[in-house]
Amino acid sequence: MDRTRAHRAAALLVIAATALCGPAPATAGPSRSGVRLSVDRATLPITGQCNGGELRVRLTNRGPAPVYADAVLTAPAALHLPRRLISTWLPAGYTRTVPVAVSAPAGTPTGTYTVSVTSGEHRVAVPVVVSPARPSADLARSAVRVSASSSRTGFPVCGAVDGDADPAHWGHGTGWADGTGRQWPDWYELTWSGPRQPARVTLTTVGSAQFPTARYGLRDWDVQLATAAGWRTVAAVRGNTAVTVTSTFPRQRTGALRIVTHAANGLNDQSRIVELSVS
Amino acid sequence: MLPPHRPAPAVRIGALPRRGLFALGGAALAVALAPVTTRTAMAAAAPRSDPFTLGVASGDPLPDGVVLWTRLAPRPLEPLGGLPFAGYPVQWQIAADPAFRRVVRAGTATARAEYGHSVHVDVRGLRPGHDYYYRFRTGGHLSPTGRTRTAPAVSASPRALRFAVASCQAYTDGYFSAYRHLAAEDLDVVFFLGDYIYENAVTSVGGNRFDPALRLPDAFELPVDTLDLYRMRYALYRSDPDLQAAHAAFPWVLTWDDHEVQDNYAAGVPRFDIPARDFLVQRANAYRAYWENQPLRRPQQPSGAGMRLHRRLRFGDLAEAHVLDTRQYRSDQACGDGLRAGCADRDDPRRSVLGDAQRGWLLDGMNRSGTRWTILAQQMMMAECRYGGDPALLDMDKWDGYAADRRKVLATAARVPGTVVLTGDVHINYAADLRPDFGRPSAPAVAVELVGTSVSSGGNGTDSTPRLDQQRRDSPHLLFANAQRGYVRCTLTRSTLRADYRTLPFVNRPGAPITTRASFVSDRDRPGLSPA
Structure with a gap:
């Protein structure tokens, strides 16, 4: 990652930490830490366009009141994610699980990439391993x-x-x-x-x-x-x-x-x- | 002339803009619905490119005020319109002339990320029954100018009210050419009766628009159930230039139907097999996006999965419009929904399409209004609509599936002269006389119903179909049926309603001309539609 990209990423995290997971202004909000973030997959092996994988992003409201929560996904340009943002209302005690497909366009170099999911003060990094397609008679x-x-x-x-x-x-x-x-x-x-x-x-x-x-x-x-x-x-x-x-x-x-x-x-x-x- | 692009320096809330273009005229009495709070992180710089890609709108006119709306989205097809999680000051002006020489109110609101960078300004202190022009500015960017009109004074006796009825604008089904023509009409207000967006997937070419230049990202193919995706869907729709023209031309009064959330949902019951609690979260996300993206006042702002959308708007002593919500509080559709014959549950008085509270509010309001005309601006066909068979198949999603509520409304209408029901939903133009008992065509009508066709939903359509012909034969109270696209243009005078059914020959490509397919009139004191 070059310095510019690193700087942008750091800036994004600062914004995320200060502005995400804000409570609905119309309601009395809990602390930001009331929302817990988790991602199902610890690592995600994929082999390209038609052999992608899926992350499952979970947002749980552990606070006493409903909130509107956001999760931001960041990934290198080499990976394709159909969405980079999840925003949802979360009643108290409720967990919203959102699947996010991850694939690699044709020509993506093999290697390990990282998808980061950030919500409030929480951040989860998921290594995405892009492997060559398996040889097939087809x-x-x-x-x-x-x-x-x-x-x-x-x-x-x-x-x-x-x-x-x-x-x-x-x-x-x-x-x-x-x-x-x-x-x-x-x-x-x-x-x-x-x-x-x-x-x-x-x-x-x-x-x-x-x-x-x-x-x-x-x-x-x-x-x-x-x-x-x-x-x-x-x-x-x-x-x-x-x-x-x-x-x-x-x-x-x-x-x-x-x-x-x-x-x-x-x-x-x-x-x-x-x-x-x-x- | 537009001001040059100028990156804004550090944010100064309420600071006067350069070049005097936005000099404050009069006291800024407007109530910004999204006031600045300490929670809103403000952006250090204005958007670099034009953020007014979604146009401007006004709505819910009162004698002394109107809601002004816009939403910042320099890249409308991206999450949050391409903006970061930060607020932006947005200056607004409303003037008595299109050149903004006579600015009567002005101020600064904040486009907050928490509200999808939408701006709602509830302007007050305006003169009743007057035209106004409004615009927004942030940084060096100036929005298009919108025109709006306040309602007549409550005590006024207007000679006429001119309005249009529109509904059902599936982006994927065709172009919004109807709005290009609607914007050129001479109207006081537009009633939009639901299905402003559709939750279905949209392909990269915009479905049947087949517009290769569109290049929609694949996010538009995801099932829409979270707030970010609903916001993007509104951004797609509001990026349509014809829709923008119609919003900029007149104040709109909107209500929703099902597709703003999910096809054929009923209160907390989803159509599809997902847990009820998950569906309520989806509904909360949908309602929030709806409020953010429409010119609605703060009392309509949702609280979680609930949103008070039913409300009244008065136009002097000529008419009062009761805007209804037949989705949020209804009992689940009877007999499993769909077309059913001989379904006894549809008559169950414990079942309601309005919910007890809204029904009481409506009937009480109808009885009290005292205006020459009473308008019910709502979604579903109220007239009985047969789909063949004996006993006839009826649609359990319409008022036919909630016969007890219909009887109560029509019994009240029988005592309230000049009741006009406006309807969307079915993508068909109907003109209908409403009777308490549709099986007795000789009994006098107590009200009339104008069912407006879709703007685009259903594609090109046809003038008639064998089913519509059969319905006309089976139902003497249906005086007209047409399955083309368009809208209904209406004029209420002191004693007469006139409805012109405006139709298009096609919507699968832009540029369709419009014609008046049929016109009907009804007398206030002797309701019943007849060809004009």
Whole structure:
């Protein structure tokens, strides 16, 4: 940490210690020490964008009266946290637990980073260990970047490369859906840190009693590879009605692969991929 | 001309600003709702970039005053608007002219971090029934100018009251073009009837706005249940230029519905499976953010999970508006909520949508007001609304699910000439006659209801649907139904109500034109809507 950053961090802590956890001005407030801070995880191992972890920040009001409490999270720019602040009303004796996801964008150097959580006079530092992704026969699991044209809330890009290809788990964060609805095409992309040589893509779309393939499943898509001349289509699927489809093509070197979707069955509203594997 | 940006030196509360632009005119009698206290750490310097990104607003007009509102947020999509945990002095002015040559009141309030850097100024000492212009300044930054209007004197006999009815503005469902047109209307006040924000996740492109320039951070995809996230949600909504224009044009009188907290909640009962105590904490966070982000007075400021939002506003002897809260005190929805047929519990007199105290306050106020017109500014459709079947399916979340309370209100309305119910919630325009027994269409109406469609919720919409056509056939008291977006523009004169249903052809892109889809009138002494 350079001097400027250290100075900023110190300044933040001073502000936090003097201004956070103030009682609601409309109520008689207890001392700041009435709020206790704890964080569930002592250390947090993660391996990148799609293998992050979760801290659970707990704020407990041990004072006799309700307060509005704040917790500030600070982390190096190398880590991604969707939130850096938690503010909440705390009745006397009440504990609020807030999960905070921690991930590392593609290309984050491996090593140990620190997430600090500060509330009033309390500060908890959690080491976050970023490790290289484990080698896998499934090239999708070792992508350094997973991205898409858009994503629907609850259906993140990481859901389609999490190793869970069970369509019955659709709706529980284990698949990807685009965020647009009835707008085509959409795309879903894997980028590797260096050249890979894929020859086979297996795509699982939805197919369960609640989400039958005929109504919600993906129908038409292309498999494309990045080349020096741009994206090149190496396989195309049209009129699909199956839950799982494997496309094969001549093995070749590439740094990225994407699925371009053109239509879905039935409602024809969204792209739904439960799992994508590449070998 | 705007003053040049000038980093403020050390804070001097109440110091006169440079260049005389904000010279104090008259005694600063305003009551700043967030006075400086020793607990507020003051920032050493003004925000470096424009902190007035969320616009200005005024609300709850009285004959001698109005609430002025703004919130500092130089980076509105960040926690605390990009500001540190420190307070900022904010100077305010209110003038009789838009050039601020005749400043009538001015002062300094504090935008405190504890209140999300919002500013509420309860200005008093104004003249009744007059237009005023107001603005704020902090450091070298000057806010946009807002226009507002005080209510007529209590003893005055105004010839007319002009107002609009708006509700339900899901950011993710479309653009707020309706407000661009509303801002150009000639109105005394705007009634906003709930669902100012939606608690659902917003994608980086703003849902169906598909605005790639928006680039919302993924914090907007988190479930909204803490104060910081509710504050950010208001910041997103209030950053919309059309919404800002409508707030800057007129004073607003607001109430909430469910989405300001959580879809279809009932008092302390959440819709979703979370413990009741956790839900009350969520409600407290939501109520706090609501107060911070609206032009409301201190009596409305929440205490924990409770907030007194129901209140009355009087417009001379012409009208009194009873602003209702049908969420905070209601009994849980009958028969498991949703559309139900033959649900006996909906008639249970022990169940209430207003709660005993608010219902007593309302009925007493209706009986006492003595104005030509009585306005009930509230959320849910009061007229019976059938959804097919025999017996008919009825929505347990509406007044249909709380029939005992409805009977009491309509029995009172039968004795109080000129009762007009204003409604939001359903994203549909309806014009309805209200009868104590909806099964007897030959009985005279005792009041009328104007159900205003959504500003954006539901997307583009259509002029009609098979369901709406069926509802019209099943319910003679429903005189009009339309499922496009827009608002209702109304005029009350001494003896006549006129309602113009203003609709847009689309909201999935900006720039929609507006037309008047239908107009209705009703006579004060013989209630009943007929085409104008």
